[in-house]
Amino acid sequence: MSNAVVIAAVDGSEHSLRALEWARTAALRHRAGLLVAHVLPDETQLYAGLRSELHDAAQAEPFADPAGDRARAFLAAAPERPAEIAYESLEGSVPEALRVIAPGARMLVLGSRGRGGFASLLLGSNSRAVATTAPCPVVVVPHADRGVEAAAEPSAGRVVLGLHAAETPDSVLDFAFAEAAARGTAVQVVSAYAVPPSPLLLIDSPFTVVPPEGLPDDGDAVPAEREMLRSQTERLEPLRARYPDVPVEQASVPGDAAGRLVTASRSAALVVVGRHHPRRSPRNLFIGSVANALLHHAHGPVAVVPTL
Structure with a gap:
């Protein structure tokens, strides 16, 4: 398990960037690779599906990926990075998509709530679902409000x-x-x-x-x-x-x-x-x-x- 990858699940929110930072240091600490994964929004998945039906699959067209772009910018500014970093855009529901890529991972790290969470929400539904069903250890990093005390x-x-x-x-x-x-x-x-x-x-x-x-x-x-x-x-x-x-x-x-x-x-x-x-x-x-x-x-x- 010493070479197992650390997965950081991000969605572009500040909560997920806190989790990405935690995953970055965990990967360095364990001398492991870092996989930054995010599930595409529903509208992007719909667009990608329609595009594949209307266009030649050999001529892929780029589409906006703000969550992936923000994660790349965040790591680019980090003082130290793992030797191996990979990015993966996923389709499907968040819990299921992360469950598919999680087998064999050292750990999967995500924030306690995502971009869609209410300000008063203690734990997002996706975070709970992933922690409940993922086939590897799941580390949930609380949002800033819970860490103040x-x-x-x-x-x-x-x-x-x-x-x-x-x-x-x-x-x-x-x-x-x-x-x-x-x-x-x-x-x-x-x-x-x-x-x-x-x-x-x-x-x-x-x-x-x-x-x-x-x-x-x-x-x-x-x-x-x-x-x-x-x-x-x-x-x-x-x-x-x-x-x-x-x-x-x-x-x-x-x-x-x-x-x-x-x-x-x-x-x-x-x-x-x-x-x-x-x-x-x-x-x-x-x-x-x-x-x-x-x-x-x-x-x-x-x-x-x-x-x-």
Whole structure:
């Protein structure tokens, strides 16, 4: 997978250019090629179809492609570019067209909403559809309004991994560790355990991060927390062996995993989660509740990884 291409899906909007910039740096970080893809507008697709019927196909006529032109201009002005950059104009619906070119890609990067999104829209329909069905990891970069609050805090630069120790697919863990290795940063692993309702539980209270050597073994932690940390450690052992230079931080938190991960996204370089609810089939078209909450509310980029 080391040579797999990074795909940036653009539509000419400012949101998609933010995603293109993220994809550019990801391609450089992984020493991968960059494929800039955009789906032609409906009117352009109609024009192209009519033109092919009325003219000789051997005498192709150029047509306006503002999204592709803007992406080329954006990359031309970038301080550094991947060694290999390709552009592809696609036809069909956005989710289906991107799904066709995505197999084998390292990741597909797109903005949280496109040119047609309402100003108040948290997640565009195309972004959700692609994150739900693409055959490769999908990174959704939030629009600027959602990043303002996060920008006020210094970024720790770590990769945050949402982990259900017993059920999260291996592909999710491997993506998170590979991304941290490429960045030269740590993986912070966050797992949640169920607790009885309590008026003393503060929903927004910070969670504790511990290194492996600091795992409680003297009864100080509640049994559920202690068991969750033990399960984490066992599940992460093969990843630590595979990525010995990646520091690992472990956190076991009570209650809502989605809320804790949204909070962690304020200072994370990337939050990584699995696509589906672990008890559902990988072919199920419903996205898991944790992934869905992050796509709508995270303050930074979110990677949604399918079972590969």
